[in-house]
Amino acid sequence: MSWKVALSSFFESRFERFKKKHPDEAKSVLNNLDTYIVALNDGTNPMNIKAGFIHHEPDGIKAIDQRGGKSRLMQTRLYIYPDANTKTVHVISIGDKTDQNSDIQECRKYIKPLKQKERRG
Amino acid sequence: MGKQYDNVIEMVKDISKDSEFNKSLEKEIKSRQISKTLFAMRCKSGLTQSQIAEKIKCSQGRVSKIENSYDIELTIKDLVDYCSVMDMRLDIGFSNLGLTLADRVKFHYFKIRELLDKILSLAKGDKTIEIGAEKFAKEAFVNISVGLLECLQKAKLEKKDESPIYVSEPMNLEEDKELVKKD
Numbered sequence: 001m002s003w004k005v006a007l008s009s010f011f012e013s014r015f016e017r018f019k020k021k022h023p024d025e026a027k028s029v030l031n032n033l034d035t036y037i038v039a040l041n042d043g044t045n046p047m048n049i050k051a052g053f054i055h056h057e058p059d060g061i062k063a064i065d066q067r068g069g070k071s072r073l074m075q076t077r078l079y080i081y082p083d084a085n086t087k088t089v090h091v092i093s094i095g096d097k098t099d100q101n102s103d104i105q106e107c108r109k110y111i112k113p114l115k116q117k118e119r120r121g
Numbered sequence: 122m123g124k125q126y127d128n129v130i131e132m133v134k135d136i137s138k139d140s141e142f143n144k145s146l147e148k149e150i151k152s153r154q155i156s157k158t159l160f161a162m163r164c165k166s167g168l169t170q171s172q173i174a175e176k177i178k179c180s181q182g183r184v185s186k187i188e189n190s191y192d193i194e195l196t197i198k199d200l201v202d203y204c205s206v207m208d209m210r211l212d213i214g215f216s217n218l219g220l221t222l223a224d225r226v227k228f229h230y231f232k233i234r235e236l237l238d239k240i241l242s243l244a245k246g247d248k249t250i251e252i253g254a255e256k257f258a259k260e261a262f263v264n265i266s267v268g269l270l271e272c273l274q275k276a277k278l279e280k281k282d283e284s285p286i287y288v289s290e291p292m293n294l295e296e297d298k299e300l301v302k303k304d
Contacts, residue, residue, distance in 0.1 A: 005126040012136045019142065027146050034129040034150045035157045042161035049164045052185070068189045088125070091132070 001087055003040045008092045008110055018094050022076065028069025029078040029094065036064060036080075037089060046082040059115065061092075061107050063100070079107045085118055155192040159203050163188070166207050177202040237261060 019026040032053045039049045046060075055063040055077070066076040075097035081090040092107045126132035130147050137143055163173060170184040177184075179202075187199050197211070204211045220228075237258055244254035 002127065005129065005132050007123060007132070007136070009123065015136060019137065019139070023142055027142070027149060030129055030133060030146055031149050031153070035153075035160055037129065038157040039161040039164045042158075042165050044161065044164040048167060050169065051160065051164075051188075 003037055003082075003087045003089055005037070006088050006090050008090065011091055011093060015094055018076075022074055022096075024070050025066045025073050025076040026094070028066040028073055029064050029076050032064045032066075032068060033078060033080065033089075033091070036062075040082065040087075040089070046084060057104050057107070059108050059111060061104065061111065063104075077103065079103055081107065081111045081114065083114060083118065090114065152191045152193070153189075155195055155200070156188050156190045159200075160188045162203070162207055162209070168206070173203070173206050176206045233261075233265070 015026070032051075035051075036049060036054065040046065046062075053065050053067040055065065057063050057079075060081060062080050062082065063077040064080060065078075066073045077095055077097060077100055078091070079093045079095075081092060082088075083090060090111065092110050093103050095103045124135070126135065130143075130150060133146055134143050163170070170188070171181045174181040174184045187195065187203065190199075200211050216225075240254050241258065244250040
């Protein structure tokens with residue numbers, strides 16, 4: 001079974017806003033997200049996917065950056081959470097590096113019920 | 122949980138109305154399919170870029186560059202080097218663009234036969250291997266047959282349920298007599 005992608009309720013509006021200002025950065029992080037999903041679909045455990053563009057944040061959250069795209073791109077973070085039980089990559093938020101602390105806190109809040117479900121399941 | 126998507130391209134097409142952006146992203150993703158696969162293979166093997174670099178005697182930077190390259194920029198040597206580290210062989214296939222899916226099924230049927238014949242001929246002369254090869258051929262026969270049977274069942278046209286009872290309209294003899302008279 002292949003991994004699926006699911007979006008947080010607020011991702012769409014944030015992505016639209018971000019993409020309007022920084023289309024190249026948006027493209028680059030999405031390309032890296034695709035690479036990450038290719039590795040998941042190849043059967044690799046999310047913990048074992050190591051690359052320069054993946055930052056391991058608390059609670060299993062991953063921040064995917066813009067590396068590999070055009071040169072001189074702004075530091076960008078796409079926050080995701082790979083749920084191995086349901087084989088779903090939750091795409092939670094996108095932002096620049098300056099907001100990363102508040103973004104991570106928000107992501108932790110978002111995945112709390114998912115993790116509770118995981119524990120129960 | 123809200124909507125789910127099979128991949129990033131599908132997701133972006135759904136949430137972004139900017140068709141130029143969507144096309145450009147799709148092009149970017151599709152032009153790096155081989156390098157993405159190499160990255161996935163490395164992750165699965167548990168090796169780091171530095172370990173790969175050490176094994177193929179190049180810099181970590183080169184490995185990073187390979188994993189970020191567009192497919193048309195990769196050389197056969199890059200691929201062979203990568204495969205050799207992961208105990209893999211690079212298979213290159215050429216196929217006619219005019220081939221249909223049915224032609225491909227036929228092609229694979231002949232390939233399977235060829236490979237099974239090869240196994241059986243290699244086993245000749247050694248009783249233990251002969252028994253193993255025969256067992257494998259039987260297993261392959263059962264597994265392939267079951268798989269094909271499932272396909273066949275999917276392909277079968279649905280039969281309409283024929284009810285064993287047919288209820289006709291009530292006969293009205295008086296009306297019928299009238300009709301006969303008119304004729």
